[in-house]
Amino acid sequence: MTARACRWLLPMAMACLLACPSAAQAVEGGEAPLLHAMFQDHAVLQRDRPIHVWGRAQPGEEVRLAFAGKRARGRAGSDGRWQVQLPALKAGGPHALTVSTDSGATQTVHDVLVGDVWLCSGQSNMELPVWRSLDARAEIAGAGSDSIRLLTVPKAGSVRPQDGFAEPASWQRTTPDTLRDFSAACFYFARELQKHVDVPMGLINAAWGGSRIQAWTSGAALRMTGGYDDALDVLEQYAGDPLAAAERWGGIWSRWWQGRAGTAAGDEPWSSAPAAAAGWRNAPRELGPWEQWGVPELAAYDGMVWYRTTVKLSAQQAAQDAVLALGPIDETDMTWVNGRAVGSTYGPGAGREYPLPRGLLREGDNVIAINVLDTYRDGxxxxxxxxxxVRLKDGSRIPLSAGWTYRAAPGFDWPPSAPWQSAAGLSTLHNGMIAPLGRYGLRGALWYQGESNTGNGAGYGALLQTLREDWRARFGADLPLLVVQLAGYGMPAAQTGESDWAALREAQRLAAAEDPRTGLAVAIDIGDRYDIHPPNKQELGRRLARAARHVVYGEKLPPSGPVPLAASREGEAVVVSFGDVSGGLAAYGADQPVGFELCAAAAGTCRYARAEIRGNQVLLRAPLAAPAVRVRYGWADSPVVNLFDGAGLPAGPFEIPIPPAHP
Structure with a gap:
């Protein structure tokens, strides 16, 4: 720990000993907590701006607030909600925050700091805990910082915005015990940043592995984006009538299937008609991951597989209310009974329970059809x-023991996700994990997500812009956003080609380039071709901190390494000029840079280019059948790249146009 950071510790520790005989927050009078759950012992409040505090009291009661020598008051509305604004404060603490009401109810929280608060969100690479990062044992054993506080938002998806957390959550000091399971990227960012910005740091981790960006965006913002109205209408219906919504979604899903490339006319695998089962193969009786069935075409298969089975019921059984109880499915199912959609869930390893509407089951054979989508490892x-x-109201349980058949549905045109799904739905994680944060003061947000959206890299840019504006509407119009560009993953390409991962990285780059309050942390060189979760989160934290120093704090330093400025023609060659270069360009491990491509207008025309560094420019040549109109660099899922600057920062992947030659 630096000497500057140590300056916070002794005063805070002494003040806590004097003012906080118990670290637990006090709620007097047996009342429910007056303060929202964001305001707890060990919290960090945002410095240098008005502080919004809120909670619940008896309707109409006056609420009085005291904090760090400042006082404010307000009144609870007819619904009991209240909100009070305290004036801006400088970094410091610890302080006690006390709220009281006319009725004598009082709540005090202790050891509250004022500093910079960061929201860290995204999918599994943001969620990845410190114990899975490099040198984890030493990192955890050496943890101990009273000036970095941690809050993990409980995982929850919801079809409607929630005021509070789904489960208890608490602010914690950084210790070996509290740090072990906290976000590695988030913590290493704050630790590095605190070397340059000597204030307390509050870290809020709201992340969910496998989540899509649409799940983190509010429904209202998605409607403004366009293209989501039908699914959002289903989501609204699901909140009140899940059975009807599931059937309605089945109609949307089936239209997608029938319009899918390669689907024959009349092919309805969910149909209960006998013809729909023709040509299917027998699955192993004990099921399990299809990669382990000994079927060569499924040994390394990611995609969709259809399953079918039947369950025989008596007339008395079929007349009862019933639930279809399914064991774990990896990872997303769309389930039908007798040709009617009854449910869809995302959740690797999670079981499913789908209520069956009265009248759906029938005497004799009932057909159950399940479409399973798996996108990673076993499925x-x-x-x-x-x-x-099938579990009946009378308590009986009818096993699905008639045997299963299956058929694969190859291709990468994967189905739409049901809008109520947690990590893959629409607005669900916003409702369950972002909305409960209210308008808590933030210094900025970190965003590491995109792997689950690589199937639509071309459309990701608009979604990232929508998320950014959506969060700014909640947390403040000037909210900075620091975006991690996706790291490399997978085997290197042997030849040029298209890449959804590269297209998504380009969307991230352009979104950062167009907005001065957005920074980009390039991670292409610190990926792991064998692991989608690269463990070097320490270097990622350093790069995020560097981007924050430029974007948030205004330091005059290149935020993320060399960036392409423009391409121009020079005789038969193309010249790419770079900006934000520290100490000149350098090619690691070779005499020249690798990973550059020159492309004509049509798809499939890119060719690797011979490259030569010339100052802050790279000179490119490649044989093409048509004139080059584009330059690409690092354009692959896991590209081999070696262009860096003197600060050790990589040039990130990009595609830029080459202007026509002047006559």
């Missing part, structure tokens, strides 16, 4: 077969 319906059953 399928878990065994044993006895884990799946």
């Amino acid at each position: 399928g319906i878990a065994g044993p077969a006895s884990a799946h059953a």
Whole structure:
């Protein structure tokens, strides 16, 4: 810990000993907490701007607030909600925050600091805990900072915005015990930043592995983006009538299937008609991951597989209310009974329970059809077969023991996700994990997400812009956003080609380039071709901190390494000029840079280019059948790249146009 950071510790520790005989917050009079759950012992409030504090009291009661020598008051509305604004404060603490009401109810929280607060959000690479990062044992053992506070938002998806957390959550000091499971990228960012910005740091981690950006964006913002109205209408219906919404979504899903490339006319695998089952193969009786079935075409298969089985019921059984109980499915299912959609869930390893509407079941054979989508590692319906059953109101359980058949549905045109799904839905994580934060004061937000959206890299830019404006509407119009550009993953390409991962990285680059309050942390060189979760989060934290120093704090330093400024023609060659270069360009491990491509207008025309560094420019040559109109660099899922600057920062992947030659 630096000497500057140590300056916070002794005063804070002494003040806490004097003012906080117990670290637990006090709620007197047996009342429910007056303060929202964001305001707890060990919290950090945002410095240098008005502080919004809110909670609940008896309707109409006056609420009085005291904090760091400042006082404010307000009144609860007819619904009991109240909000009070304290004046801006400089960094410091610890302080006690006390709220009281006319009725004598009082709540005090202790050890509250004032500093910079950061929201860290995204999918699994933001969620990845410190114990999975490099040198984790030493990092955890050496943890101990009273000036970095941690809050992990409980995972929750919701079809409607929530005021509070789904489960208890608490602010914590940084210790080996509290740090172990906290976001590595978020913590290493704050630790590095605090070397240059000597104030307390509050870190709010709201992340969910496998989540899509649409789940983190409010429904209102998605409607303004366009293209989501039908699904959002279904989501609204789901909040009140899940059965009807599931059936309605089944109609949307089936239209997608029937319009999918390669789907034959009349092909309806969910249909209960006998013809729909023709040509299917028998699945192993105990099911389990299809990669382990010994079927060559499924040994390394990511995509969709259809399953079918039947369950025989008596007339008395079919007349009862019932639930279809399925064991774990990896990772997303769309489930049909007798040709009617009954449910869809995202959740690797999670079981499903779908209520069946009265009248759906019938005497005799009932057909159950399940479409399973798996996008990573093992996929399928878990065994044993006895884990799946129809559960009747009378308590009886009818196993799905008739045997399963299957058919694969190859291709990368994967189905739309049901809008109520947690990590893959629309607005669900915004409602369950962002909305409960209210308008808590933030210094900025970190965003590490995109792997789950690589199937639509071209459309990601608009979604990232929408998320940014959506969060600014909630947390403040000047909210800075620091975006991690996706790291490399997968085997390097042997030849040029298209890449959804590269297209998404380009969307991230352009979104950062167009907005001065958005920074980009390039991570292409610190990926792991064998692991989608690269463990070097320390270097990522350093790069995020560097971007923050420029974008948030106004330091005059290049925020993220060399960036392309323009391409121009020079005889038969093309010259790419770079900006934000510290100490000149350098090619690591070779005499020349690699990873550059020159491309004509049509797809499939890119060719690797011979490259030569010339100051802050790179000179490119490649044989092309048509004139080059584009330059690409690092254009692959896991590209081989080696262009850096003197600060050790990589040039990130990009595609830029080459202007026509002047006559």
